[in-house]
Amino acid sequence: MLAWTIYISFFGALTxxxxxxxxxxVARILALLTATAGFEIALTAFLQHRTGELQTITRVPWIPxxxxxxxxxxxxxxxxxxxLTGIIAITGILFSWNIVTRTKEFFSFYLLLIGxxxxxxxxxxxxxxxxxxxIVIIPKYFLIAIWGSTRREYGAMKLALYSFIGSAMVLIGVxxxxxxxxxxxxxxxxxxxxxxxxxxxxxxxxxxFVGFAILAGLWPFHxxxxxxxxxxxxxxxxxxxxxxxxxxxxxxxxxxxxxxxxGLGPWGFHVLGLASWRDVFSLLAVIGIVYGAMVALVxxxxxxxxxxxxxxxxxxxxxxLMTLNQIGISGAVIQMFSHGIxxxxxxxxxxxxVYDRTHTRxxxxxxxxxxxxxxxxxxxxxxxAGMASMGLPGFSGFVAELMILIGxxxxxxxxxxxxxxxxxxxxxxxxxxxxxxxxxxxxxxxxQSSLFPISFPERLGALILIGTSIAIGLYPQILLKVITxxxxxxxxxxxxxxxx
Amino acid sequence: xxxxxxxxxxxxxxxxxxxTALIVLAADLLLLRNHPTRLRFSVAAGLxxxxxxxxxxxxxxxxxxxxxxxxxxxTNPIVHFVQVALLVFTIITLLLSVDSTFTEHxxxxxxxxxxxxxxxxxxxGSQNILIIFISLELLSxxxxxxxxxxKRSPQSxxxxxxxxxxxxxxxxxxxxxxxxxxxxSNSTNLSQIAAxxxxxxxxxxxxxxxxxxxxxxxxxxxAFPFHFWAxxxxxxxxxxxxxxxSSASKxxxxxxxxxxxxxxxxxxxxxxxxxxxxxxxxxxxxxxxALSMLFGNxxxxxxxxxxxxxxxxxxxxxxxMLLAIVSxxxxxxxxxxxxxxxxxxxxLGTIAVVGxxxxxxxxxxxxxxxxxxxxxxxxxxxxxxxxxxxxxxxxLAGFFGKFFLFSSTLAATHESDGLLWLIVIAIATSAVSxxxxxxxxxxxxxxxxxxxxxxxxxxxLTQAVVVLLAGTVVLLGCAPHLLLQWILEAIHIAGL
Numbered sequence: 001m002l003a004w005t006i007y008i009s010f011f012g013a014l015t016x017x018x019x020x021x022x023x024x025x026v027a028r029i030l031a032l033l034t035a036t037a038g039f040e041i042a043l044t045a046f047l048q049h050r051t052g053e054l055q056t057i058t059r060v061p062w063i064p065x066x067x068x069x070x071x072x073x074x075x076x077x078x079x080x081x082x083x084l085t086g087i088i089a090i091t092g093i094l095f096s097w098n099i100v101t102r103t104k105e106f107f108s109f110y111l112l113l114i115g116x117x118x119x120x121x122x123x124x125x126x127x128x129x130x131x132x133x134x135i136v137i138i139p140k141y142f143l144i145a146i147w148g149s150t151r152r153e154y155g156a157m158k159l160a161l162y163s164f165i166g167s168a169m170v171l172i173g174v175x176x177x178x179x180x181x182x183x184x185x186x187x188x189x190x191x192x193x194x195x196x197x198x199x200x201x202x203x204x205x206x207x208x209f210v211g212f213a214i215l216a217g218l219w220p221f222h223x224x225x226x227x228x229x230x231x232x233x234x235x236x237x238x239x240x241x242x243x244x245x246x247x248x249x250x251x252x253x254x255x256x257x258x259x260x261x262x263g264l265g266p267w268g269f270h271v272l273g274l275a276s277w278r279d280v281f282s283l284l285a286v287i288g289i290v291y292g293a294m295v296a297l298v299x300x301x302x303x304x305x306x307x308x309x310x311x312x313x314x315x316x317x318x319x320x321l322m323t324l325n326q327i328g329i330s331g332a333v334i335q336m337f338s339h340g341i342x343x344x345x346x347x348x349x350x351x352x353x354v355y356d357r358t359h360t361r362x363x364x365x366x367x368x369x370x371x372x373x374x375x376x377x378x379x380x381x382x383x384x385a386g387m388a389s390m391g392l393p394g395f396s397g398f399v400a401e402l403m404i405l406i407g408x409x410x411x412x413x414x415x416x417x418x419x420x421x422x423x424x425x426x427x428x429x430x431x432x433x434x435x436x437x438x439x440x441x442x443x444x445x446x447x448q449s450s451l452f453p454i455s456f457p458e459r460l461g462a463l464i465l466i467g468t469s470i471a472i473g474l475y476p477q478i479l480l481k482v483i484t485x486x487x488x489x490x491x492x493x494x495x496x497x498x499x500x
Numbered sequence: 501x502x503x504x505x506x507x508x509x510x511x512x513x514x515x516x517x518x519x520t521a522l523i524v525l526a527a528d529l530l531l532l533r534n535h536p537t538r539l540r541f542s543v544a545a546g547l548x549x550x551x552x553x554x555x556x557x558x559x560x561x562x563x564x565x566x567x568x569x570x571x572x573x574x575t576n577p578i579v580h581f582v583q584v585a586l587l588v589f590t591i592i593t594l595l596l597s598v599d600s601t602f603t604e605h606x607x608x609x610x611x612x613x614x615x616x617x618x619x620x621x622x623x624x625g626s627q628n629i630l631i632i633f634i635s636l637e638l639l640s641x642x643x644x645x646x647x648x649x650x651k652r653s654p655q656s657x658x659x660x661x662x663x664x665x666x667x668x669x670x671x672x673x674x675x676x677x678x679x680x681x682x683x684x685s686n687s688t689n690l691s692q693i694a695a696x697x698x699x700x701x702x703x704x705x706x707x708x709x710x711x712x713x714x715x716x717x718x719x720x721x722x723a724f725p726f727h728f729w730a731x732x733x734x735x736x737x738x739x740x741x742x743x744x745x746s747s748a749s750k751x752x753x754x755x756x757x758x759x760x761x762x763x764x765x766x767x768x769x770x771x772x773x774x775x776x777x778x779x780x781x782x783x784x785x786x787x788x789x790a791l792s793m794l795f796g797n798x799x800x801x802x803x804x805x806x807x808x809x810x811x812x813x814x815x816x817x818x819x820x821m822l823l824a825i826v827s828x829x830x831x832x833x834x835x836x837x838x839x840x841x842x843x844x845x846x847x848l849g850t851i852a853v854v855g856x857x858x859x860x861x862x863x864x865x866x867x868x869x870x871x872x873x874x875x876x877x878x879x880x881x882x883x884x885x886x887x888x889x890x891x892x893x894x895x896l897a898g899f900f901g902k903f904f905l906f907s908s909t910l911a912a913t914h915e916s917d918g919l920l921w922l923i924v925i926a927i928a929t930s931a932v933s934x935x936x937x938x939x940x941x942x943x944x945x946x947x948x949x950x951x952x953x954x955x956x957x958x959x960x961l962t963q964a965v966v967v968l969l970a971g972t973v974v975l976l977g978c979a980p981h982l983l984l985q986w987i988l989e990a991i992h993i994a995g996l
Contacts, residue, residue, distance in 0.1 A: 063981045065988055066904075127903075131894035138893060141938060145946045153942065157935065164934050168927040175903070176920070179911045 002045045002122060003057050003072050005038045005082065009089075009115030016108040024103040031107035032093045035114065039086030045074065046083045051485050054189075057122065067184045071125040075489060076482030077253070077333055081121045081246060084340045087468060088242040089114045094461035095348045096235035098356065099147065106147055109139035110235060117243050121250065126174050126186040130167070133251070136244060137163045143236040144228065149355075155231025159240075162214055162224040169211030170251065173204045177259060192258045192491050198265075205263020206277050209256035215248030217314040218281070219288030225314075226307035234351030237303075241310045241343035246336045249317045253329070257321065261494035264324065282322035282408075286415045286422070288315030293425035297432065302354065302361040305433045306346045309389065312422060313339045313397075319419065320404035324495065326487055328407020331400050333483050338388075338396035338472060345385045345465040352458060353378035354437065357451045363433065367440030369451075377454040379438040381462045386430040388469045391423060396472035502568055510566060510575055513555035513583060514621045520551025521614035528607025537601060544610040545594040551614070552587045552594075555621075559584050565994070570689045571627030577990035578833075582624045582755050585841050589748035589848065590617045592965060596852050597740035599959040602650040609649055613744060616642035620752035627690040627763060629678045632756060636674070636720070640667050643749060646741040647733050659736035663729045666719060670726065674716025680709035681764070690764035698767035702779060710765060710781045714788070717760070720753040722811075723818045724792040734811035735864075739855035742807070746814055746851065747844035754821055754840050761785070762828045772826055773918030786826045790925050792819030797929040801936050806854050806864040809936060810847065813890065816933060817843055820926055823905055827912030827919065830996060834987045835904040841983065842889070842897035842976055849886040849969035852962055853879055860956050869940060871949025876956040878963065880944050882970035887937040889973045892930050897976035902930065904984070 012034030016027055049055065054075040062070040074082065092110070099106050112135070119132030137160055144156035178186055181194045196204070214221040225245070229237045257264065264278045274280050292312030299305045317339070320332025355361050358369055372379040388395030391402075401423070408416040472479060486492075508515065524544050532540045565576045590613060603609055619638030626632055644667060648660030682688055684705060685696035697706055718726040734742055761781055770780015777783055796816025803809040821843075824836035854864055856879060861868040873880040889898035906926065909919050976983055 063984065065981060065984060066907075131899070134894050134899070138888065142945055145942055153946065157938065157942075160938060161931060161935060164931045165928075168931055171903070171906070172920070172923060172927055175907045175910055175923070179907055183907065183911060 001041060001057070002074055002082065005041050005086070005118040006072075006115050006122065008034055008037050008041070009111045009118060013108045013111035013115065016104045016111065019104050024100060027104040027107050028093070028097060031111060032090070034111055035086070035089040035093050038114065038118065039090050042079075042082045042086035046079050046482070049074070049076075049079055049482065051482075053485050054124075054489055054491065056124075062125075062128070066186075068127045068186050069125045070128060071187060072122045072128075073124040074122055075491075076484070076486030077250070078121045079482055080333060080337050080479050081243075081250060082118060084246070084337050085114065085117050085121065085243050087464065088238060088340060088344050091344060091348065091461035091464055092235040092238045092242075094457040095238065095352045096233065097455065097457040098352075099233070099235075102146065106143070109143050110239070113139040113143070113239060113244075117239075117247065120247050124188045126178070126188060126191065126255065128186075129188075129251075129255070130171060130174060133170070133247060134164075134167055136247065137167070140236070140240065140244065143239075144232045147233040147236070148231040149233070150230050151227070152231045155227045159224045159228040162221070166211045166214035166221075166248070169207050169214075170255070173208035173211065174255070176200075176204055188254065188258065189491055192494060196260060196262070198262050201260040201263040202267070202277075203263075205256055205260035206280075208260065209252050209263075209277070209281065212248045212251030212256060213281070213318060216245055216252060216318060217248070217288070217311045218318055219284050219291055219311065219315065222288060222292070222311045222314075225311055226304055229307040229310065229347065230301065230303045234348060234356075237347040237351055238344040241306075241347055242340040245310070245314055246340055249314065249321070249332070249336055252318070253321055253332070257495055258491055261497070264495075278322050278324065279412075282319055282412055282415060285315045285318035285322060286418050288312065289319065289419055289422035290425070293422045293429060297425055297429040300363055302350050302363055302366065302433060302437055303347070305363075305429060306343070306350055309346070309426070309429065310339070310343050312426060313343070313389070315422075316401060316404050316419075319408055319415070320400075323404070323407035323411040325407050325410055326484070327403050328411065329487060330480060330483050331403025331405075331407055334396065334472070334476060334479055335400035335404060337479060338400045338469065341465050341469050341472075342385055342389050342395075342397060345381070345462065345469075346389065348458070348461060348465070349378055349382050349385060353381070353454060363436040366437040368442060370442035372438045373442070374451050375454055377459060377462075381466065382434060382438060384466050385469075386434050388466075388473070390427045390430050394470065394473045396469045396476070398473055399476040507568070507573075510568060510573055511622075512562075513558050513587075514618050516551055516555045516558065517614050517618045517621065520548055520554075521611045521618070523551075524548050524614065525607045525611045528610075537604070537606065538599070540606045541598045541600065544606050545598050548594050548610050548614055549591045552591045552617070556584050556587045559587075569628075571691065572631055574625050574627055576994035578837075578987070578994040578996060579625045581987060581990045582751060582837065583621050585751050585837075585844075586617060586620050586624070586748050589751065589844055590614075590744070592848055592969070593740050593744045593748065595961060595965050596743055596848070596855070598961055600738065600740060602652070602738045605649075609646070609740075612642045612646050612649075613740075616646070616744070617748070620748060623752050624755050627759060628688050629681060629690065629693070629760075629764070630688045632760065633675060633678055636756075637671065639749060639752065640671065640720075643741070643745055646744065647737040649741060650736075650738045653736065655732075655736035656738065659729075659732040663733050666726075666729045670716050670719030673712040673719075677709045677712035677716060680705055680712070684709065690760065691766075693764050694766040697765070702768055706768060707779075710768065710784070713760065713765075714781060714784055717753065717757045718788060721750065721757060721818045721821070722815055723788050723822060724795040724815055727792075727796075727815045727818075730814060731808045731811040734814070735805060735807045739851060739858070743848050743851045746810070746847045750814075750818075751837075751840050751844055754825075754836060758825050758828075758833060758836060761825055762833075769828070771913075771918075772922070773913045774921050776918065782826055782828070785822055786919075786922060789819045789822035789826060790922060792816060792822065793925055793929040794819075797932040797936075801932065803936075804866050806857075806866060806869070806940070809866075809940070810850060810854070813933060813936075814847070816929060817890075819929075820902065820905060823909045823919075823922055823926060826922065827909040829908060829912050830991055832905070832908040832912060833996060834984065834991055835901070835908040837987050838980070838984055839901035839905050842901045842973065845969050845976075846886040846889040846896075846898055846973055849882060849966050849973070850890070852966050852969070853883045853886070856956065856958055856962060866940060866943055869943045870947040872944040872956070875949055875954075876958055879956065879958055879966065882966045883944060884941060885970045885973055887941055889977065891934045891937040893934075895974070895977040897973045897980070900977055900980040902926075904980075
């Protein structure tokens with residue numbers, strides 16, 4: 001059943017293309033229906049699937065002569081991310097209700113992107129996973145280049161090239177693993193059980209990990225992220241920060257760490273106090289957390305604040321993965337979900353609720369507009385989303401960050417302290433943005449009363465996202481009960497032996 | 501002993517094409533001289549396509565494996581496969597040329613295409629350097645004339661002259677190399693040559709023979725630094741000629757290049773593995789491959805003419821395909837054939853689209869493609885598919901070609917990281933290629949059409965062929981085994 005999330009999205013994308021010219025309203029509704037259908041399927045599967053263990057959906061030979069299969073399956077981790085994709089897909093459409101130029105093309109690319117993202121999360125054949133992973137690049141490029149704003153063509157191209165270089169690194173690693181294992185299978189499960197020699201894993205692991213981590217915004221390969229987010233139209237930023245960056249993090253866990261767990265082990269020598277790839281990447285993750293937060297602190301453009309905060313929060317995910325203990329990795333998966341929801345919401349507020357109405361994103365220009373009074377819904381939502389993003393208890397961000405910090409405390413106590421600094425700065429930049437954009441001294445309120453009010457689709461989208469974050473924050477067991485069994489499955493045995 | 505009737509049976513496809521060529525010429529000269537160009541082209545292309553289809557049927561129905569006169573004439577499944585591919589490309593070229601208006605000499609034009617095809621059919625069906633040389637010349641001479649066929653355009657003649665001069669020089673190199681091989685081995689048969697020249701170290705004469713042979717073929721496949729003719733020919737030759745040169749002749753040249761190197765020079769490979777570099781043709785080709793990929797892709801970035809962009813990307817693709825010869829295994833031959841066939845399909849489609857746009861706007865400048873998605877949506881979608889396939893984005897045929905090529909290259913050496921350096925260059929330059937292909941697509945989809953531009957009129961036949969090509973590229977990307985299975989089985993049966 002879950003496989004239909006992919007098919008429905010692709011089918012929707014194709015149908016939209018075939019619509020006659022000018023059918024804007026039909027295109028919107030059709031896109032919303034398609035996304036809703038995908039979400040329904042994802043939700044049903046999530047609710048029915050109580051154990052979180054790996055379940056094959058379909059497995060048929062695809063290119064028999066090379067041992068490549070069309071293998072779709074899902075475990076708890078996939079399920080969480082599928083659910084996230086469903087939620088972001090719906091809300092993204094709600095927040096792009098106002099798109100009037102080339103609407104059907106917009107939603108067609110949008111659904112193509114969503115379908116491929118579902119595909120990545122469901123693929124258990126590396127070749128298939130890679131195919132979906134690469135398809136993502138193309139609609140992403142056009143969504144930004146055609147409907148974007150500030151330096152859109154530059155941002156789109158930068159993003160496309162970074163993604164392509166990342167996936168090229170992954171491709172080298174995947175082909176090498178395939179050949180090394182005897183070129184018989186591409187199944188993640190089989191390859192995870194294959195004993196790749198240590199010297200092979202030592203170079204294959206960093207290659208594949210960095211390849212995926214580029215898309216996850218690992219410092220110093222993150223520079224595409226703020227530029228891309230700022231250039232993208234609202235819905236594309238939501239997808240980009242909400243799900244596309246998660247593809248990178250998911251790939252790090254599912255492919256790099258699962259296939260080459262020995263690559264995480266010690267090298268046998270020290271370079272500047274670093275003794276393994278694990279040390280290197282956790283250090284980069286922490287630098288990303290602190291650096292992202294510090295840069296966000298000094299931004300003048302509202303969207304750049306959120307863009308850099310994304311880099312910072314993605315650092316938590318990578319740090320969580322590198323802790324190699326159950327609580328850290330579970331935290332990382334919850335953070336993937338939580339950041340997807342919250343970054344989506346923040347971008348929606350900045351891009352749709354604020355920018356589309358005021359036509360500026362300069363914090364100093366927004367201040368005098370008295371947005372708190374003119375569009376109070378946006379201010380209220382930003383306060384909630386900001387609190388969630390800071391990691392206040394009761395929201396999903398708190399659970400995720402807490403778990404990652406506990407994990408990090410076991411693995412790297414000193415780094416955990418540095419992360420604390422990042423969290424503090426996080427509070428400051430959200431506070432600063434909130435104050436400057438919404439609660440500054442009003443200049444002349446009368447001129448701004450013409451801003452059109454927050455529409456129903458926007459309210460609905462915001463409520464869905466906030467509601468999800470609170471639900472996870474109050475009862476994280478919703479996700480944990482499927483994540484934990486997944487991490488205990490045989491697929492992650494190599495990782496477990498390696499450390500936790 | 502073999503009788504003449506048996507021989508005729510064996511070369512039936514070539515005979516069919518040659519006779520068709522004569523029929524086309526006669527029909528055009530005697531019956532259709534005073535009719536409108538479109539009709540004459542339709543009849544000529546129609547007749548020629550029927551001939552090609554007949555030859556294809558003949559090839560598909562015969563399953564014999566023969567080796568006549570020490571490899572002078574070979575028939576086996578893999579040769580048949582390549583010949584079928586060549587004929588299919590010829591048919592597509594002919595169909596695309598129906599709406600052309602660049603010449604009055606239609607019979608001669610189609611005749612030359614068919615003669616070139618005959619040359620290619622002989623070329624791929626032989627393991628004898630004499631036959632190889634003669635058929636290669638038949639092919640090359642036809643291509644030189646095809647390039648110059650637009651008599652109204654001085655650039656066309658200039659490009660042809662350049663092509664001819666460089667071609668003549670490379671032919672001289674090739675002939676020199678072949679004569680040295682013959683002198684060293686006293687045989688014109690590839691496997692016998694290999695058996696004789698096999699030596700623990702390479703004598704100077706053999707090194708020269710290998711070098712000059714590589715130069716000769718390097719020119720045919722437009723690899724760096726023997727690529728000088730390509731940008732000019734691509735830019736100035738008539739569209740059908742460009743289509744033919746970039747698809748069919750590529751398939752034939754690469755296949756025979758592979759055969760000459762792997763069969764004729766077995767034993768003098770050397771090695772291109774990282775830290776195990778050893779003299780031989782493999783190491784030489786590895787360097788040429790790497791330079792072609794780098795040069796072609798980097799220079800393509802700065803092109804403002806679509807045809808020149810395609811020419812430089814062809815140089816880059818030649819580099820990728822050379823990887824298969826460098827790794828010279830059964831698997832890599834299959835990868836090469838899959839790659840060159842799917843590359844041919846995508847390139848043919850792209851050139852057809854360029855032809856349509858050029859006809860309307862009188863230029864192939866990239867700016868002419870601005871807003872094409874709104875002026876000709878179907879055509880643009882097809883161009884989208886072709887260019888993404890060329891840059892290797894799944895699920896299109898080009899991606900699978902690259903994947904297969906790279907994995908066969910990695911599997912070729914015992915140490916899995918032996919040829920990794922070449923793969924790294926290949927993949928890195930693929931990223932570069934995505935950049936310039938996206939630059940074109942950006943103009944097609946993102947930019948707005950010029951305000952005075954009308955919709956683009958696409959001839960029905962061209963549109964049908966382009967859509968068919970795009971469909972095939974998607975199909976072969978989603979279900980690569982349809983073609984791959986055929987190739988692998990053919991290689992297996994032929995015992996290569």
